[in-house]
Amino acid sequence: MKPGMMKAYVHVIKLTFIFTLKQSMTDAFILFGIFVQPLLIAIMALFILGDQGDGLVIFIVVGSGLTGLWDSVLFQSGNSITRERWTGTLEALVGMPTPLAVIVFGKNLAFVTQSLSSMIVAYAFASIIFGYPLSIEAPTLFIISVVMTVLSLVCLGLVLATLFVLNPDVQRWQNGLEFPVFILAGFLFPIAILPQWTTPLSYILAPYWAAVALHMSSGGKPDILEISVPWAMMALLGVLYLFLAFWLFRKMLFKARVDATLSGQ
Amino acid sequence: MNTIEVKELRRIYKTNIGVIRRKVKEIVAVDGITFDVNRGELFGLLGPNGAGKTTMIKMLTTLLIPTGGTAKILGYDVVDQANEIRSRIGFIFGGERGLYWRLSGIDNLRYFASLYHVDPEVTMKRIPQLLELVGLSDRGEEKVEGYSRGMKQRLHIARTLLHDPEILFLDEPTMGLDPVGGREIRQVIRDLQSEKKTILLTTHYMFEADALCERVAVIDQGRIVALDTPEALKQVVSDLSVIEIEVFGVPEEILNQIRNLPFVDTVSVEDLDQKQALHVHSAKGSEAIPPLLSALEGVRVGKVTVREPTLEDAYVRLVGGKV
Numbered sequence: 001m002k003p004g005m006m007k008a009y010v011h012v013i014k015l016t017f018i019f020t021l022k023q024s025m026t027d028a029f030i031l032f033g034i035f036v037q038p039l040l041i042a043i044m045a046l047f048i049l050g051d052q053g054d055g056l057v058i059f060i061v062v063g064s065g066l067t068g069l070w071d072s073v074l075f076q077s078g079n080s081i082t083r084e085r086w087t088g089t090l091e092a093l094v095g096m097p098t099p100l101a102v103i104v105f106g107k108n109l110a111f112v113t114q115s116l117s118s119m120i121v122a123y124a125f126a127s128i129i130f131g132y133p134l135s136i137e138a139p140t141l142f143i144i145s146v147v148m149t150v151l152s153l154v155c156l157g158l159v160l161a162t163l164f165v166l167n168p169d170v171q172r173w174q175n176g177l178e179f180p181v182f183i184l185a186g187f188l189f190p191i192a193i194l195p196q197w198t199t200p201l202s203y204i205l206a207p208y209w210a211a212v213a214l215h216m217s218s219g220g221k222p223d224i225l226e227i228s229v230p231w232a233m234m235a236l237l238g239v240l241y242l243f244l245a246f247w248l249f250r251k252m253l254f255k256a257r258v259d260a261t262l263s264g265q
Numbered sequence: 266m267n268t269i270e271v272k273e274l275r276r277i278y279k280t281n282i283g284v285i286r287r288k289v290k291e292i293v294a295v296d297g298i299t300f301d302v303n304r305g306e307l308f309g310l311l312g313p314n315g316a317g318k319t320t321m322i323k324m325l326t327t328l329l330i331p332t333g334g335t336a337k338i339l340g341y342d343v344v345d346q347a348n349e350i351r352s353r354i355g356f357i358f359g360g361e362r363g364l365y366w367r368l369s370g371i372d373n374l375r376y377f378a379s380l381y382h383v384d385p386e387v388t389m390k391r392i393p394q395l396l397e398l399v400g401l402s403d404r405g406e407e408k409v410e411g412y413s414r415g416m417k418q419r420l421h422i423a424r425t426l427l428h429d430p431e432i433l434f435l436d437e438p439t440m441g442l443d444p445v446g447g448r449e450i451r452q453v454i455r456d457l458q459s460e461k462k463t464i465l466l467t468t469h470y471m472f473e474a475d476a477l478c479e480r481v482a483v484i485d486q487g488r489i490v491a492l493d494t495p496e497a498l499k500q501v502v503s504d505l506s507v508i509e510i511e512v513f514g515v516p517e518e519i520l521n522q523i524r525n526l527p528f529v530d531t532v533s534v535e536d537l538d539q540k541q542a543l544h545v546h547s548a549k550g551s552e553a554i555p556p557l558l559s560a561l562e563g564v565r566v567g568k569v570t571v572r573e574p575t576l577e578d579a580y581v582r583l584v585g586g587k588v
Contacts, residue, residue, distance in 0.1 A: 008382040015379045023367040088362025092424075095326050096380040097352040103380065257330045260278060260323075263358075 009102045016106025021114060024076070030114075033075060038068035038118040039125055045188055046130055057132045062218050063188040063211070065119025069153065070181050070207050072115030077108040077157025078174060081165050081252075091262045094253065101158065101249045108157035112150050138217045141227055145213035148231050152206035152238035158245035162252045185211050206241070209233040266340055268432060268463045269302035269325065275333035276320050276487075294320040296487035297334065305461040307454075309478030311468060313584055317487040318467035319358070322436045325465070326356045338432060352381065355425030359437030361417045366410040370401055370420050373409060374427060381428035388427070395423040399453055415446030422453055432463045439473060451477060471577035481576075485584040495576050502574035502582050505530055506550040508557060510543040511567030523560050528553055533581050540567065546578060 024030045042064035046057065081104060084090040093103055126132050136142045164171040182188065184198060185207040191199065202208040213230035216222045256262045276295040281287050295317040302308040310318045323329040325336055327347035335342065341349040357363075364373050371392060378388040396402045399419035409417060418438060425433060435454065439447040447470075454477055457464060468474055474481045475495045482492040491498055515534070523545065524532050530546040547553040551571045558566065 005382075008379075011385065012379050015376050019365065019368055019372060019376050022372070023365060026367060087365075088360070089365065091323075091328055091358065092363045092377070093380065095328055095351055095356060096377070097348060097382060098380045254330075257328060260329055262328055 009098070012098050012102055013106035013109065016103055017110045017113075020107045020110035024110070024114060030072075030076060033071040034068050034115050034118045035121050037071060038064045038122050041067050041188070042122040042125055046126060057126055057130075058136070058218050059215055060188065061122045061126050062119065062214050064122045065116070066185070066187040066207065066211055066214065067182055068118025068122075069112065069115045069149070069210075070185070070187070071178065072111045072118075073108075073153045073157045073207075074160065074174060074177055074181075076111035076115075077104075077154070078160040078164050078171075080104050080107045080111070080157070081161045082171070085165075085262065088263065094256075094262055099249075100253065101245065104158060104161055105154060108154040108161070109150070112153050112157065116146065116150070136218050138221045141217035141222065141224075142214065144231070145210070145217050145227070148234045149206075149210035149214065152210065152234040152241070155238040155241035155245065156206050159241050159248065162245060162248035166248065166252050166255065181205065181207055184208065186215075187211050203233075204237070206234055206237045209237065267301040268304045268306075268339060269300075269308075269465060270337040271301070271321075271325070271334070272299050272336070273334035274298045274321070274324060274331050274336050276317075276324060276329065277332045293487050295324070295331075298482075298484070298487070298489055299334075300482050300489065300492060302463060302465055304463055307458050307464045307466065307477055307479050309466050309468060309474040309481040310484055311471065311474045311481050311580060312484035313469055316469075316484040316584075318469075318484055319436055320487075321484070322356070322358075322434050322465065322467055326354060326434050327351060352428065353430055354432045354434060355428070355430035356434040357418075357421040357425050357436065357438060359418075359440035361414055364409050364417060364420060364424070367408060369406050369408055370396070370412070370423075371405040373420065374405075374423060377424045378427040383428050391427060392423075395426055398426070398456065399423045400449060413446070415442045415449065418442060418446070418450060419453070422450070426457075430462075432465070433457065435464060435466045437467055437469070439468070439470065447473075471575065471580050475576040483580055483583045490583045491579075498579045498583075499574065499576055501579040502546065504548055505546045505574050505578070505582075506548070506553075507572050507574050507578050508543075508545045508547060508551075508553055509568075509570045509572065510545065510557065510561070511540055511569070512543055512561065513540050513565040513567070515541060515543065515561070515564050519561060519564060523557065526556065526560065528556075531582050544578070544581065546574070546582060 042060060045060040045064060081090065084093060094100055164174070183194070184191065184202045185205055186202065191202050209230040213227055213234070216227055216230070274295055275297055278292045278294055280290050280292065282290050298321065310321060312318050320329065324331050324343060325338060327343050327350055330344055338350045339353055343350060374392045374395065375388060393402065396405045399422050401416060401419055401423065404416065409420065412420065438454065439450045442450065451473065454464065466478060478495060480492065480494055481498060482489045491501065520532060520534065523529060528547050528549045530548070533544045535542040535544065545553065545557060554569060
C-alpha cells in the first residue's frame with residue numbers, strides 16, 4: 001500500500017458511511033426491516049414470555065434488536081454490490097482507484113450501524129408501552145460488545161455481498177437464510193434447546209457470539225474473562241471473514257470483467 | 266510513446282442459447298482493432314449501434330478484459346496494470362445511470378472525489394469550478410433525481426474531471442439529449458480540448474465527430490473500416506452527390522429496386538415521424554432524380570433536394586448504408 005493510502009481509505013469509508021445513511025433513510029424497505037419487523041417480533045415475544053420476569057424482557061429486547069441487525073446484514077450488506085449494479089454505479093466504482101472492498105466496507109458499516117436503532121426501538125417500546133423497568137447490567141461491557149458485533153457483522157456482510165454476486169443461486173436462498181440464523185444464533189432463546197448437531201453451525205456464525213456477548217452484558221454482570229470468549233470469537237471470525245472476502249472480491253471482480261457483468265444491462 | 270496504443274484488440278462475448286440443449290454462442294464485438302491516440306488529441310470512434318464502440322471503450326477503461334490483443338494507456342497495460350491506469354483516466358458512459366439519484370449533485374461530486382483520492386480541501390475548491398464549467402452552479406444542491414437527462418450528463422462530465430485526469434473516455438456523451446443539451450455538452454468538450462486533454466470520444470452522430478474530432482476511426486462489425494481526419498474521410502464520397510427525397514411510407518421492395526439501380530451507390534432511410542427521408546448517393550447528381558421518381562411511382566413524394574456529401578455520407582458509404 002502506498003503511503004497516505006490508509007488516510008484516503010478512512011476518508012472514503014467516512015463519506016461512504018455518511019452518504020449511504022443519507023440515502024437509506026428514505027428507503028421504505030430498509031425502514032421496515034429496521035423498525036417494524038423487530039418491533040413485531042418484540043411484541044410477540046413480550047406477550048409470550050413477558051410475564052416470566054424483567055430479566056427475560058431485556059433478553060427479548062436485545063434479541064429482537066439482533067433480528068433487525070441480522071436482517072440488515074443479510075439484505076442490506078448482502079445486496080450492497082448487486083444494488084450498485086442495478087443503479088449503474090458499479091462500473092464507475094470499479095473503474096476508480098479505491099478498491100471496491102473499501103467502498104463496500106463503508107456501506108456495510110452504515111447499514112449495520114443504522115440497524116442498531118432497531119434495538120433502541122425495541123428497548124423504548126418495551127419500556128414505554130409495556131412499562132418494563134429496563135436497565136443494562138454492565139453498560140461498558142455492553143458497548144464494547146456492540147462495537148465488536150458491528151465490526152464482525154460488517155466483515156460477514158462483505159462475504160455475503162461477494163457470494164451473492166458470484167453465485168446468484170445463493171441469492172435465491174437469501175430469504176431462507178433469515179430465520180435459520182435467528183434460531184442458530186440464539187437471538188430469542190438459548191441454543192442449548194436445539195439438537196446438539198447444530199451447535200458447530202452456531203459457533204462459526206459471528207451473530208451467535210454477538211448474541212452471547214450482548215445477552216451476557218445486558219442481562220448480568222459477567223467477569224471480563226467470561227465475556228472475552230465471545231469477543232475473541234467475534235474478532236477471530238471477523239478476521240477470517242475478512243480474508244475470505246478479500247479472496248472473493250478478487251475472484252468476483254476478475255470474473256465480472258471477463259463475463260462483462262459489471263453494468264447489469 | 267502514444268497516450269493510447271491499441272494492437273489487434275479482440276473481444277468475444279459468450280452467451281447461452283436454448284433451454285434443454287444449451288449451447289454457447291460466441292459474438293465477436295471487437296475484431297482485431299489497431300489504432301493509436303496522440304497526447305492532447307481528440308480522437309473519435311464512429312459507428313452504428315452494435316459496432317463495438319462501447320466494448321472498445323470499456324476495455325480501455327479496464328472494465329472489460331480483452332479476449333486477445335493488447336491495449337496500453339500511458340504505457341500501462343489495461344489488464345495487468347489496471348490500478349495504475351484508473352487514477353489517470355476519467356470516463357463517462359452515455360445515459361442517466363451511474364449517479365446517486367437520492368444525493369445532491371454536490372454530494373455526488375464530493376463522494377466520487379474521495380474515491381479518486383482527491384484531497385478534501387482541493388475537492389471543496391474544485392467542485393464549484395466544475396459546476397460552473399458544466400453550467401450547474403445554481404442546481405448543485407438539488408437532488409439528482411430532479412435533474413433532466415442533459416443535467417445528469419453534465420454532472421457525469423464534472424464527475425469525470427474531479428481528479429484532473431490526463432485522458433478522458435467519453436462514450437456517447439450526447440446520446441438522447443435534445444439539441445440544446447447536445448450543443449452544451451459539445452461546448453464543454455471543446456473547452457476540455459483547449460486544455461489539451463487527450464479525449465477518446467465515441468458517437469454515432471456524424472456531425473459531432475466532424476465538429477469535434479481531429480481524427481476519426483469508423484467502426485463496423487467490430488472492425489475499423491476507415492481511419493483518418495474528417496476532411497480526408499469526406500473524400501471517400503467526393504465523387505458522389507446526395508439526393509434527398511421526402512417520402513410518406515415507402516415499401517421495402519421499392520427500396521430494394523432503388524438500391525439495384527445501376528447509378529445508385531448506397532441508400533439510407535431516416536425516419537422522421539410521419540415521413541421518411543431517403544438519402545441516395547449517386548455520381549449522377551440531379552440527373553438521377555427522374556429515374557428515382559419513376560422507381561417511386563405510387564409512393565407519395567414530398568421535397569426533393571440535391572446536396573454535396575458530408576462526413577455522414579462518407580460514413581454511410583463505409584458502413585454500407587447501415588444506419
